Amino acid sequence: MSKRLNPYTTAPDAMKPMMALEESIANSGLEHSLIELVKMRASQINGCAYCLHMHSADARKAGESEARLYLLNAWHESELYTPRERAALAWTEALTLVSQTHAPDTDYEEALRHFSPEELVKLTLLIGAINVWNRIAIGFRSHHPNDRAPKAAAA
Amino acid sequence: MSQRLNAFQVAPGAIDAVLKTQIYVNECGLEHSLLELVKMRASQINGCAYCLHMHAADARKAGESEARLYLLDAWHESGLYSPRERAALAWTEALTRVSSEGGPSDATFAELRAHFSEKEAVDLTVAIGAINTWNRINVGFRTRHPADKPAKAAA
Numbered sequence: 001m002s003k004r005l006n007p008y009t010t011a012p013d014a015m016k017p018m019m020a021l022e023e024s025i026a027n028s029g030l031e032h033s034l035i036e037l038v039k040m041r042a043s044q045i046n047g048c049a050y051c052l053h054m055h056s057a058d059a060r061k062a063g064e065s066e067a068r069l070y071l072l073n074a075w076h077e078s079e080l081y082t083p084r085e086r087a088a089l090a091w092t093e094a095l096t097l098v099s100q101t102h103a104p105d106t107d108y109e110e111a112l113r114h115f116s117p118e119e120l121v122k123l124t125l126l127i128g129a130i131n132v133w134n135r136i137a138i139g140f141r142s143h144h145p146n147d148r149a150p151k152a153a154a155a
Numbered sequence: 156m157s158q159r160l161n162a163f164q165v166a167p168g169a170i171d172a173v174l175k176t177q178i179y180v181n182e183c184g185l186e187h188s189l190l191e192l193v194k195m196r197a198s199q200i201n202g203c204a205y206c207l208h209m210h211a212a213d214a215r216k217a218g219e220s221e222a223r224l225y226l227l228d229a230w231h232e233s234g235l236y237s238p239r240e241r242a243a244l245a246w247t248e249a250l251t252r253v254s255s256e257g258g259p260s261d262a263t264f265a266e267l268r269a270h271f272s273e274k275e276a277v278d279l280t281v282a283i284g285a286i287n288t289w290n291r292i293n294v295g296f297r298t299r300h301p302a303d304k305p306a307k308a309a310a
Contacts, residue, residue, distance in 0.1 A: 043228075044228040047228055048232065052228065053222065067302070069224075073228065077202055077203065077205070079299075080204075080302075146222070
């Protein structure tokens with residue numbers, strides 16, 4: 001699959017506010033580990049290889065465990081995630097799949113048990129931002145680094 | 156979430172029958188690395204933490220890279236997987252989601268046959284059926300994966 005266009009060179013002024021939003025999320029006070037889990041989960045749902053590559057590397061560099069990344073699709077069935085992380089992941093799924101879920105009250109109420117209203121707004125912007133990045137990267141087929149010809153693992 | 160029952164203790168004969176199928180699959184000649192990717196992908200779709208834990212560990216032990224596991228949700232958008240693996244992953248998704256997507260298209264089958272013999276196609280299909288069975292046993296009865304202790308967030 002070949003790349004379609006480079007949004008940064010094609011429309012730099014459109015990309016700048018996205019970069020600014022990303023910076024404000026990074027400085028929002030939300031835990032870095034939580035931010036990375038949210039970005040990974042949305043990127044899994046949307047199937048964004050570019051974002052999964054970037055955020056798995058960032059998360060691992062920041063000390064995240066392999067297991068918590070491998071099991072993330074099934075966070076609901078695992079106790080490797082804190083109640084606060086679980087509430088954030090449920091909210092992430094509800095908003096990423098919003099056309100199907102319509103953001104149920106139960107997810108909202110559970111989120112408010114673990115996040116202040118201000119944090120919940122920041123979390124919601126985070127979820128919105130990663131969904132935008134996913135759509136940019138998938139829509140224009142951005143290639144992740146090392147996206148070379150595949151080599152299967154040892155048989 | 157506590158385990159609902161221990162399927163291995165409650166119905167050893169039933170589990171033994173599934174295990175025999177699994178042994179066939181493991182020894183059928185399909186590459187180990189391919190089988191692990193198929194097991195991981197089905198377990199991601201079905202949200203099976205127990206199976207993701209087991210097969211991530213098995214795959215890593217056999218030499219699989221972290222990146223190919225982190226990007227697996229988005230294999231379609233990445234060049235990290237071989238054409239044969241991509242055909243198998245498309246077949247895995249179509250059969251795992253058979254009720255919601257109405258079964259694999261002719262194009263998906265044609266792509267499968269371009270990379271797998273008829274015998275291999277049947278073996279792969281049985282492999283996909285087996286992991287879907289394990290996913291349903293472990294999600295249904297909430298089998299706990301090892302080290303499923305109270306969560307501790309990363310830094």
